[in-house]
Amino acid sequence: MKEADIRKYARLMGELGLTGLEIKDKDSVVRLERSGAPATVPAAPVSAVPAEPADSDLVPVCSPLVGTFYSAPAENGEPYVKVGDRVEQGTVLCLIEAMKLMNEITAETGGTVAEVCVQNGQVVDYGRALFRIRSDVP
Secondary structure (H helix, E strand, C coil): CCHHHHHHHHHHHHHHCCCEEEEEECCEEEEEECCCCCCCCCCCCHHHCCCCCCCCCEEEEECCCCEEEECCCCCCCCCCCCCCCEECCCCEEEEEEECCEEEEEECCCCEEEEEECCCCCCEECCCCEEEEEEECCC
16 A cells, blocks of 8 residues: 555545545555544534533433444344333444444433434434433432
8 A cells, every 4th residue: 555545545534534444455464553643633613513402301322432323232122121111221222333343222211212313324423413412310
């Protein structure tokens, strides 16, 4: 792989805020990694963040990383949770695939699933609301 291509991918990592990237090109593999938050990532515009609902007992469950949202453990499987389902703290709500690793996202509080905010297979950013749970805690 040419140095210019590697530099192009390194710039792309900075633009997207990625900490790792693996490129397979014919019979070579290049893996780029960096630690810490990139200094050149522009802040997201305020309008890109959806407003929180006025209902104060809805607790958002946000994505802790950038990746692909999966509502079920298998492609044609039943989703972990649906709107109206009762969940306890620690209940698995979904998977986020990042860097070929499946990360379980769990409920931080008990309650009832009030909203599923993303669709299966959708790419999500860090901090994106995935679910809203109507909390049991007063």
